[in-house]
Each structure stands twice: as C-alpha cells, then as structure tokens.
Amino acid sequence: MSEDNPAKVIPSDEGQVVSITKASLETPYLPPKFIEEYERIVPGSGQKMFDMVLKQQEINIDILEREMKINEENFQRIKALDQANIDEQQAIAEIRKQDVKIAMRGQIFAFILALLLMALSAFFAYLEHTKLALAPLTIIIGVMVVIFLRKSPPNNKDSEK
Numbered sequence: 001m002s003e004d005n006p007a008k009v010i011p012s013d014e015g016q017v018v019s020i021t022k023a024s025l026e027t028p029y030l031p032p033k034f035i036e037e038y039e040r041i042v043p044g045s046g047q048k049m050f051d052m053v054l055k056q057q058e059i060n061i062d063i064l065e066r067e068m069k070i071n072e073e074n075f076q077r078i079k080a081l082d083q084a085n086i087d088e089q090q091a092i093a094e095i096r097k098q099d100v101k102i103a104m105r106g107q108i109f110a111f112i113l114a115l116l117l118m119a120l121s122a123f124f125a126y127l128e129h130t131k132l133a134l135a136p137l138t139i140i141i142g143v144m145v146v147i148f149l150r151k152s153p154p155n156n157k158d159s160e161k
Contacts, residue, residue, distance in 0.1 A: 028053045114140055 030038075035046040117136035124133035 028057065110143075 030049060035049065038045040038049065117140050121133045121136040124130075124136070
C-alpha cells in the first residue's frame, strides 16, 4: 500500500487488523497537498481551480441575490394583497352596517304604518263603517302574508350536492 492510502494494516497477536482513516473537507478550496499534486501533473491547474471556485462563488452569490429579490417582490405582492383583502372586509362591514340601518328604518316605518292603519280601522269602527274598518286590517294582513311568502329559505349548498 502507498503512503497516500488511508488504510493501514496493523499486525496484532490475534492476526492482522485493518485501520481505515476517513477525512472530510468542508471548504470550497482543496487542501494545499492536493493542489501541489495537480500543479506537479498539470502546471497552472492550481490557479485554474481557484479561479473556478471563485467563479462558482460569484454564481452562487448571484443566484442568492436573485432569489432574495424575487422573495422580496413576492412579499410586497402578498402585503399588497393582504391590505386589499383587509380593505375589502372593512368595506363589506361598512355596507352591512348600512344595510342594518336601512332595515331598521324600514321596520320602524312599517310599525308606524301598521299603528296608523289600526288607528284608522278603529276610527272607522267607531263611526260604525264596518267595511271601511276592515280595509286597513286587510291591508296589514295582506302585507304580512306577502312578506312571509317572499322570504327565501336559507341556501344549503351542501344539501344540493
């Protein structure tokens, strides 16, 4: 075995033991020992290797910068979309408030109108005009029936499927 081989045979009393050494390298640069060997075989190859490593680092940096730029642009788009959703929800909430106010006014107006029609019916009954007294009550009952019939059942999309 050569000296460069990490495996070594060690004699012992029970026989031979093989010892294997493993080394790992966590750097983009080769150890000087390897570079010297490459330089001895191909002159100038050490410089070329360094140039390749530097070029690869520049490419990696460029890729990371582009990824960071894309991520920042995506983040800005997401922020804008989130803000648009928040604004939309606030607008919907404001519209709902207005709808509640309008519905409340409609209910108050309907209550007042019903009271006036009942008072008119009572007035006609006091004057002993039975047919005229029934007209306002008929109007109240008719409106209530129409409102009841126009109510739509809740939409159950799950039951339709």
